[in-house]
């Protein structure tokens with residue numbers, strides 16, 4: 001486990017109680033000069049976290065912050081989940097948890113069941129080459145490395161993972177969770193999270209898969225302005241009742257790890273019906289974006305293999321395996 005807490009993380013930790021802390025108190029706690037503290041506060045501001053200066057009294061963080069705590073996380077993991085996790089790493093900051101585990105998969109230093117969490121990501125990645133906004137303190141940036149004996153087992157995996165994540169959110173009292181093909185987690189048409197699955201082959205024909213998940217718990221408004229689609233975070237939906245970060249991560253792993261264990265045996269079939277009940281956009285007029293190609297149609301269903309079925313304007317049905325679905329009015 002990586003505990004190398006840099007100054008910024010330690011400062012964030014001190015401010016995570018949302019109370020006012022004087023510059024002197026922070027400097028003493030961190031063993032730094034007051035100007036060094038001020039510099040670190042500026043760093044947090046640059047990452048989009050506003051720190052309020054309260055005249056004559058000190059500084060306070062006005063929004064929710066919860067540090068990633070291995071003990072708290074472990075406490076909420078089911079024994080069967082813990083058993084299948086080969087290592088659980090928590091990093092203050094990584095470029096991307098997916099990139100980190102993909103590198104390990106490629107250079108042979110990764111292991112099946114390796115879980116990687118970061119408090120923030122410098123170059124978080126989304127699907128289709130997009131970036132994933134990853135400020136510190138509140139959100140979930142999680143990746144899991146898994147080994148499958150056969151590449152074919154990947155069919156529909158991102159859909160099944162979506163169901164697992166939705167279950168964890170529902171268990172956290174979130175209603176109106178929906179899924180958008182292939183791997184967006186929505187709340188009332190707004191994006192709450194996303195899944196990025198990447199794979200690399202092995203010499204024996206099997207594959208190493210990295211399942212990456214980002215969930216918005218709190219996005220600072222000044223940062224979120226950059227997002228080019230309707231978004232939401234748990235804080236805006238549930239306020240103070242939103243699930244604790246460590247608990248939610250444990251709930252997600254408690255769903256995701258058993259899924260990965262059973263997936264080669266059960267495949268998408270075990271998850272498809274539930275996926276369909278969460279399929280919010282069924283029957284809607286959509287456009288499927290595939291690079292330069294924009295395919296219009298009515299979203300009909302999902303095939304047994306997890307392909308998207310669209311009814312085109314001439315009434316014929318077509319299946320698609322990739323792309324980004326948008327509602328026609330917002331396309």
Ligand code: BTN
Pocket residue numbers: 095096097098099121123124125126127128130132140141142143183184193194195196212213214215
């Ligand atoms: C998407 O909806 O486009 C997928 C977003 C996936 C984001 C997560 S955050 C953790 C992991 N690391 C990354 O760089 N990306 C995924």
